Amino acid sequence: GEDVEQSLFLSVREGDSSVINCTYTDSSSTYLYWYKQEPGAGLQLLTYIFSNMDMKQDQRLTVLLNKKDKHLSLRIADTQTGDSAIYFCAEGLYNQGGKLIFGQGTELSVKP
């Protein structure tokens, strides 16, 4: 079955880069997503990448995809205290109505 794994915690200093990693299992996934969740709120779509891409950059965010190893990463450059949140990796299952399978989330703590 489908499974998405993430490390649970990451702590960085303000101004440093953060790298959040994710592995997934479904080889038919055609697209992968990163969502951000702040306390008590819903999920905010940050960025996404199609499986025929290796990298996508969007302002401070860089997504790297290694299809062979089924490994996805999200790099946040110049991390700010406002980036403190839980980050979820999700794989999209095109052949199952586009539903998303989420990891457990990585809690990012940014210290001033």
Place this chain on the structure above:
Amino acid sequence: DTGVSQNPRHKITKRGQNVTFRCDPISEHNRLYWYRQTLGQGPEFLTYFQNEAQLEKSRLLSDRFSAERPKGSFSTLEIQRTEQGDSAMYLCASGPTPNNSPLHFGNGTRLTVT
């Protein structure tokens, strides 16, 4: 575009009572999903609609749960005879076709069963 709207934001109920949540998706989105999220976990898929048709239900959706989307617009999720284990955040998401378009989530309904 006002985003995905969910009501109520919070619901506290006693065990055994029925509750109903509502989701208003982004207006042009024909796909609608319900997810459940418990503390410290990622969202878990519950069910999915394409327009008014409910196309998939998770094993997590026991017979006490029912979801509808009668006119292919808003959706309701009802939980009958609530149990303490039903306490969670219930998230609704919507998306346009095709199936690889990103999903947009509402702020969720937090259910507490006492």
